Each structure stands twice: as structure tokens, then as C-alpha cells.
Amino acid sequence: MSTGFSTLELIVAAILVVASAGLSLALKLGIHRSMLISAARMVVQLLIVGLLLRSIFAMTNPWITAGLVALMILAASYEVSARQQRKLAGAWNFIVSGAAVSASTLFVSLFALTSVAMTQDWTAPQVAIPIAGIVLGTSMNAASVGLTALMDGLVADRDAIEARLALGHSKRQAVQKLMQRAAHTGTINVINQMAGAGIITLPGIMSGQVLAGQDPLIAAQSQIFLMLLLGAVSTASIVIAITLALGRLTDERHRLRLDHLQGAVG
Amino acid sequence: MAKLLKAQALQWNHIGPWSFRVEAGHCLGITGPSGVGKSVLLRILADLLPHQGEAEVDGVACSAMPAPTWRRTVRYCAAASGWWADTVAEHYTDIGAAKLNAGQISLTPDLFDKNPAQLSTGERQRMALLRSLENDPGFLLLDEPTSALDATTTAEVEALIAGKMRNGMGVVLVSHDGGQLERLSSSILEMRK
Numbered sequence: 001m002s003t004g005f006s007t008l009e010l011i012v013a014a015i016l017v018v019a020s021a022g023l024s025l026a027l028k029l030g031i032h033r034s035m036l037i038s039a040a041r042m043v044v045q046l047l048i049v050g051l052l053l054r055s056i057f058a059m060t061n062p063w064i065t066a067g068l069v070a071l072m073i074l075a076a077s078y079e080v081s082a083r084q085q086r087k088l089a090g091a092w093n094f095i096v097s098g099a100a101v102s103a104s105t106l107f108v109s110l111f112a113l114t115s116v117a118m119t120q121d122w123t124a125p126q127v128a129i130p131i132a133g134i135v136l137g138t139s140m141n142a143a144s145v146g147l148t149a150l151m152d153g154l155v156a157d158r159d160a161i162e163a164r165l166a167l168g169h170s171k172r173q174a175v176q177k178l179m180q181r182a183a184h185t186g187t188i189n190v191i192n193q194m195a196g197a198g199i200i201t202l203p204g205i206m207s208g209q210v211l212a213g214q215d216p217l218i219a220a221q222s223q224i225f226l227m228l229l230l231g232a233v234s235t236a237s238i239v240i241a242i243t244l245a246l247g248r249l250t251d252e253r254h255r256l257r258l259d260h261l262q263g264a265v266g
Numbered sequence: 267m268a269k270l271l272k273a274q275a276l277q278w279n280h281i282g283p284w285s286f287r288v289e290a291g292h293c294l295g296i297t298g299p300s301g302v303g304k305s306v307l308l309r310i311l312a313d314l315l316p317h318q319g320e321a322e323v324d325g326v327a328c329s330a331m332p333a334p335t336w337r338r339t340v341r342y343c344a345a346a347s348g349w350w351a352d353t354v355a356e357h358y359t360d361i362g363a364a365k366l367n368a369g370q371i372s373l374t375p376d377l378f379d380k381n382p383a384q385l386s387t388g389e390r391q392r393m394a395l396l397r398s399l400e401n402d403p404g405f406l407l408l409d410e411p412t413s414a415l416d417a418t419t420t421a422e423v424e425a426l427i428a429g430k431m432r433n434g435m436g437v438v439l440v441s442h443d444g445g446q447l448e449r450l451s452s453s454i455l456e457m458r459k
Contacts (some may be wrong), residue, residue, distance in 0.1 A: 159348030166312055167397065168338035177350060254333040255314055 014039075051130065064124040069109075069132045073102045077142040083144050087150040087262040088248055096244045100143040104236035105136045112229050134205070134226060135233045139192060142234035143241040146186025150242055153178040154249060154258065160188060161256050171246075171254040179242055186238035191229050267432045268339055268404025270324045275319035276310050278303070283319055286455055288405060293427075293437040295451030297444075302457045304440040305345065308407040311438065312342035323392075323404060325392065341403035345410045347394035349382035357382075357397055364396045371422045388414040392423065399426075405436040424449060 017039045021032035026223075056064055080097035087093040109132045113122040120127055154161070157178060164174040197203050202210075205226055209219035249257050275283040288294045296304050303336040310317045313333050321328045321340070328336045334427045353358055355378040358364045365375050371392050382390060392415050398406060408427070412420040420443075427450065431437060441447050447454060 027274050157348070157350070159344065159346050160350040161348065162314060163344065163348030163397075164333075164350060165314060166337055166342040167400075168334040168341075181267070183276070253313055253316075255316065256314075257428065 015044075026157055049240075053125070056129070060125065065072050065123065065125045065128050068129060072133060072136055073105060074098075075165075076105075076136050077101045080140055080144045080147070084147055086155060087146075088245065089260055089262045090125050092260070093262070094246050096241060096248070097143060097147070099244055100147075100237045100241035101136065101139050103240055104139045104143075105132065105237060108139075108229050108233040109135050111232075112225075131226075131229075135229055138230045139190060139233045139237040142186040145189070146182045146238040147241050147245060149185040150178065150182035150245055151261070154256070155180060155261075158256065158258065165256065171250040171256075174256075175246055175250070179246070182242055183238050186241075187231075187234045190227075190234040190238060194227050194231060197223070203227065258260040268436070269324050270325075271311075271321065271340065271405045271436055271438075273311065273319070273321045276307065276321065277318040278306055278310055278315055281306055282317075283317075284455070284457075288436045288438055290404070290434045291431050292437050292453070293431060293439055293451045295447035295454045296438065296440045296457060297447060299459065300459030302459055303415055304457060305409050306330060307457070308342055308409050308438065308440060311407055312340055314335055314342065338401070339404045340407065341398050341405065342400035342407040343409065343411065345413065347390045349390070352381055354378045354380055354382055354385065354393055357393075359400055364400065366400065367396050367426065368392075370426050372419055386414075387421065391415065392419070395423065395426075399430060402430075402433070402435065405438065406430070407438045409440045410442065411439070412441075412443065420446070441450075 017035065021036050024030065024032035024035065056068060077094065077098035080101055081087070081094045084093065084097075088096060109128075112131055112135070113128060116122045116127055116131070122128060124132060154175075161174045161178070165171065193201075193203065198206075201225050206216075206219045206223040210216055235237050248260050267290060271288040273284060273286050275285055277283040284307060286294060296307065298304055305313065309315045310319075311321055313321075313328050313336055323336075323339055328340075349357060355361055358378075361378065365378065368375065368377075373389065373392055373396070377385060377389060377393070382393075385393065391411070395408075405407055406427075411427070412423050415423065424446065428439060431450075437450065439447065439450055
């Protein structure tokens with residue numbers, strides 16, 4: 001097994017990023033500032049996480065593992081709700097994001113971890129935390145992108161949706177196309193990842209394991225396992241997010257209730 | 267065929283209450299300054315806005331039936347027309363009947379094969395009217411139905427509506443065109459702030 005990258009190698013990689021920033025300055029692209037800041041953030045965040053995980057792995061206390069996963073879910077829910085440009089008014093914004101992210105992540109992670117349990121101790125933080133983390137990240141993306149597409153679509157297609165309602169179509173019929181579009185947008189990332197896996201890109205997990213000295217076939221198997229989880233969690237997350245958001249933005253009299261959006265009128 | 271549309275103390279936020287009756291074959295014209303809530307009133311009648319008060323057709327309350335059923339009887343045709351499919355034709359359930367009526371208001375059959383965005387505002391406005399007339403609603407709620415039309419086409423649209431009224435359709439008409447209100451309405455509701 002290799003022991004990963006040395007400090008020297010990390011410094012070489014950092015020089016490349018600084019060079020990118022220099023290129024941006026020279027060509028007036030305006031991305032140097034955010035490139036450098038996010039690179040610095042990434043370094044600090046990952047080093048802290050590495051240290052934190054090292055001590056958590058040493059403790060092997062399932063409650064601490066569970067607590068950490070709960071914190072991660074809370075942070076992801078906050079990210080989804082904060083990133084929406086159009087938000088549901090009141091607590092609903094956080095409720096919808098939180099429900100989509102937490103229910104889909106818990107369901108898929110527990111499912112995955114119990115299947116891992118046949119061969120390994122699934123409460124071991126080395127197993128539970130990376131699986132929950134990668135599943136959570138994908139769930140967060142799906143909910144965030146899907147909700148944005150849904151909210152923007154509801155506002156942009158308002159006349160079309162109300163026209164259908166006025167003609168006596170059910171709310172379900174009236175928002176059908178929009179639901180499809182939002183589901184498509186929210187899952188396209190993971191679908192592309194699956195379709196392109198191995199041909200267009202060597203996926204992250206597999207690359208990481210191969211770099212760390214793992215046999216490529218075993219690395220491929222872990223990647224397959226995770227990819228399938230990600231497909232499932234994207235779908236679950238987007239379905240929950242869309243269903244709850246649409247439930248709040250329509251009512252039992254088949255009306256469009258954009259007045260339930262933040263800062264909306266009528 | 268529905269005979270009587272009755273509105274009792276319809277109210278939305280601080281607008282209203284409004285009460286009135288519209289009989290089959292008649293038109294109630296609605297006037298008032300911009301922003302007084304004329305469109306809001308039509309949207310309440312179609313139950314597209316949460317509201318107080320009750321509307322009923324032939325003694326059956328709106329709240330007593332599913333909203334889509336109500337809206338097929340009390341049909342709202344908005345001032346801004348909305349489209350959801352790629353061709354105009356896909357927006358109709360009975361394309362034959364629609365094309366038949368289309369000739370009366372200067373819409374050529376080839377327009378049905380186009381994308382709604384390719385039509386002019388006035389063409390879309392008339393296409394939306396045809397859509398609202400499908401399956402003969404008992405009552406039609408019209409919001410500025412000829413705002414984008416010239417005098418000739420306006421007259422054709424009015425003739426089409428008048429024809430449907432002779433067959434028993436009731437109409438609630440919001441219009442800024444005083445002459446149009448006079449030509450079509452048998453009574454006028456003036457809304458004030």
C-alpha cells in the first residue's frame with residue numbers, strides 16, 4: 001500500500017492553482033479570487049476533517065459516529081435550503097430540504113450499511129461515515145438542483161399552469177411536465193456519472209482506491225456499489241423534495257399557491 | 267345546461283364583498299379602475315384564489331364539488347394566455363370543433379400546427395378563447411378578451427360570444443372597452459375602491 005502524497009507533491013499541486021490564478025489575472029477572467037479562496041478553504045477543511053476522522057476512528061463509539069452523521073445531515077439540509085433563490089415561506093423551506101436530504105440519506109445509507117454488515121462491522125466509523133457522506137452529498141445536490149428547477153419553473157410557467165387549472169385539469173396534470181423537468185434536472189448529474197463511468201472518467205472512489213494501492217477490480221466493485229446507491233438516493237431525494245414542495249405550492253382545491261413562496265404576493 | 271350563477275359575498279383579503287347573479291344566456295359586465303380587483307373577482311369565481319363567500323351554480327355550491335368539476339362549468343379565460351405543449355393543436359380536446367369556430371374569428375387552420383410562441387399576441391388570445399369554449403361551459407369568465415385585437419376581429423369575437431350566449435352560455439365580462447360592455451352585457455357591476 002502506498003502512503004498517499006507527500007507534502008512536496010501537495011506543494012507542486014498548489015503551484016498549479018496559483019498559476020491558474022495568475023492566468024486569470026493576465027487574461028482578466030476574474031476567477032482568480034474565488035479560485036484561491038476556495039482552494040484555501042478546501043485545504044483547511046479537508047485537513048480538519050482528516051484530523052477529526054482520525055480521532056473518531058480511534059474511538060469507535062457508534063454514538064459519536066451517529067452524532068457526526070446527524071450533524072452532516074443538518075449541515076446539508078441547511079445548504080439546500082440556503083441555496084434556493086426562490087424559497088418557500090416560513091419554516092417550510094427548511095422542512096422540505098431537511099426531509100428530502102435526511103430521509104433519502106438515512107434510507108439508502110442504512111440499506112447499504114446493513115448489506116455491508118454481512119462482511120464488515122457496519123457501525124465502524126471507517127465504513128459508516130464515508131458511505132453516509134458520499135450518499136449525503138449526492139442527495140444534497142439532487143434536492144438542491146431539482147428544487148431550483150421546480151421553483152423557477154412554477155414561477156415561469158405560472159400562466160400555463162393556471163390555464164390548465166382553469167380548463168378543469170387537476171393539479172397533478174397541470175404540474176406533470178414541470179415535475180418531469182425538475183426530476184430530470186435533479187438526476188442528470190448522477191445519470192451522466194453512471195453512463196460515463198469508466199469510459200469518460202475514472203470515478204472518484206475508484207481513482208482514490210487505485211491511487212491508494214487497491215486492486216483495480218476490487219476498486220471497481222466498490223465504485224459500482226456506491227454508484228448504485230447514488231442513483232437510488234438522487235431519485236429518493238428529488239421525489240421527496242418535489243412532492244413536498246408541490247404539496248405546499250398547490251392546495252386541495254387544485255390551486256397554484258405561489259403566495260406560499262417567500263416575498264410573494266397573490 | 268346550467269341556468270344560474272350566483273355569487274354571495276365573495277371576498278379576498280380586503281377586496282369585496284361582491285354579490286351578484288348571472289343567468290344563462292346573459293352577460294354581466296364588470297367595470298372599474300385598474301387595480302380595483304376585476305381579475306381577482308374572476309379568479310375567485312373560478313376558485314383559483316382562496317376566498318371567503320360562496321359561488322353556486324343552480325343551487326350547488328362550488329365548495330361542494332371538486333374544483334376541476336366546477337371549473338369545467340365556470341370557465342375562466344385569463345387576460346394572459348398560457349401554453350404548455352409544443353403545438354397549438356395539442357391544447358384542444360376536440361380539434362375539429364376548434365377549427366370550425368376558428369374560421370369565425372379569422373384564425374387559419376395552419377396556425378394549429380405552429381408553436382404557440384410563433385403566434386401573435388392577438389392570435390394567441392383568440393386561440394385561448396377557443397380553448398375555453400370547448401365542451402360548452404355553462405358560464406364563461408372573460409378577462410379583456412379583445413385587448414390585443416383590431417376593430418374587425420373584435421367584432422368577430424363578440425359575434426362568436428353572442429352566438430354562444432344565444433345557445434345558453436352565461437358570461438361575466440371584464441373589459442375596458444365601454445362600447446363592448448354595452449354591446450354584450452345585460453347588466454353592469456361597477457367596482458369601486
